Amino acid sequence: MQSVLIIEDEKDIAALERDYLEINGFKSDIATTGEEGLKLATANSYSLILLDLMLPGIDGFALCEKLRETLDVPILMVTARKEDIDKIRGFGRGADDYIVKPFNPNELIARVKAHISRYDRLTKRDKKPNEIHMKNLTVDHGSRRVFLDNKEKIFTAKEYDLLYFLASNPNIVFTKEHLFEQIWGYDAIGDNTTVTVHIRKIREKIEENPSLPQFIETIWGVGYRFQK
Ligand code: CA
Numbered sequence: 346m347q348s349v350l351i352i353e354d355e356k357d358i359a360a361l362e363r364d365y366l367e368i369n370g371f372k373s374d375i376a377t378t379g380e381e382g383l384k385l386a387t388a389n390s391y392s393l394i395l396l397d398l399m400l401p402g403i404d405g406f407a408l409c410e411k412l413r414e415t416l417d418v419p420i421l422m423v424t425a426r427k428e429d430i431d432k433i434r435g436f437g438r439g440a441d442d443y444i445v446k447p448f449n450p451n452e453l454i455a456r457v458k459a460h461i462s463r464y465d466r467l468t469k470r471d472k473k474p475n476e477i478h479m480k481n482l483t484v485d486h487g488s489r490r491v492f493l494d495n496k497e498k499i500f501t502a503k504e505y506d507l508l509y510f511l512a513s514n515p516n517i518v519f520t521k522e523h524l525f526e527q528i529w530g531y532d533a534i535g536d537n538t539t540v541t542v543h544i545r546k547i548r549e550k551i552e553e554n555p556s557l558p559q560f561i562e563t564i565w566g567v568g569y570r571f572q573k
Pocket of ligand 1: 353354355397398399400
């Protein structure tokens, strides 16, 4: 059963949310302070968090930021103040949605369901294998280690990230620009040459003959592709 964390200091509202969630097949836990909410959220895996903005102690915005440091579950903010709406909208990727009190409980449930199913779709699509085997190559993502013929090859963090990204998306051609953004990020210092250099180093570690690669293929004028 999917469960929702309700962080809400008004007991009546928390109970209303809990009841409607229950009728609709969700379990829920209630936290009445931000601190308690943070503790529950990190100790359990909820499908969604309903977060009241006005809380005693740590407020909803600060709490949302804290939650986002470690969690990527949908956060639905609940606010009693219309003037908070602009602030929530401007809050970037912190909150996924908001609802204004007093709300129609059926609308609340509809939003909860929509966000949970959207999140499920996204995570299923993005789910990557934990261990990749290809010929004599093994990439173990649990420990971030690479083995060739069962012997470990030592990779730097970026070399590993690049190999794992390519190997977990086999048969797709990626441009150097895409790979650079993916592994180093938009703001990083460096350029596409960085990608070329890293590909060369990876090949030296895993290819029998780096100039005739069997794993990472060069698609001239386009980029690279991991062959499966
Ligand atoms: Ca409140």
